[in-house]
Amino acid sequence: MPSAHTLKLAAIGTLAGVFSGLFGVGGGTVIVPLLIFWFGYGERLATGTSLGAIVLIGLLGAVAQGGIYGNVHVGTGLLLSIPAVLGVVIGTAIQQRIPQRAVSLLFAALLVAVAAELIVR
């Protein structure tokens, strides 16, 4: 019998998948707040662990889209990843230097933007 901890993680993974299947939004929107609310993770640990999970989620999606449907433009994706990687290195560095609650407030702002986009869609 898996532990309660593992069951809650399984629920987070499944929910993240449900929402990305429904709306095409990344799993991070769901993973980060649930790690904070259900496990009492600090914001930094929640966002770091979310990125780790997203590697797997994205990999499965990219392999399905690229391998099965051939929709992935590899060259364009790799080129545009260069500035994106620059952004994520800077973003994680900044995150270590701001209060954790500032991360929560930024995340809340992002969620409001996601909600607005869904409503006007």
Add this chain to the structure above:
Amino acid sequence: MDELLAALIAVAGGLAGGLVGVGGGVLFVPALTIFLGLTQVQGESTSLLMIVIVALVGAYRQNAYGNLNLRDAAVIGVLSPLGVLIGVVVSNEVPQRALELSFAALVLFIAYGLVRRALSQDG
């Protein structure tokens, strides 16, 4: 000019990933479709490749800072495809507009919870 704008949006997507732990696809998709001429399906698929690279580098950096629980990340990641399947089935059974509005309400509720929690704690 379009390439420059696409690159700037990609930087912003990466920044969002580093700061709040999301993949950045919300920004990568428009960068690919509006500025680089990919179709919506191509843009969404190609953004997945970018998300994997960005999340990998981000997770690597966060691990160096001591902010990655690899075991928890692996359990969440491995189980998500089951959820994707459920999501796709549900989206074919329930009106899309109802789903969008429900999800909008849910994320606003989560945002409220995060703000309330952030304002009630020290630091």
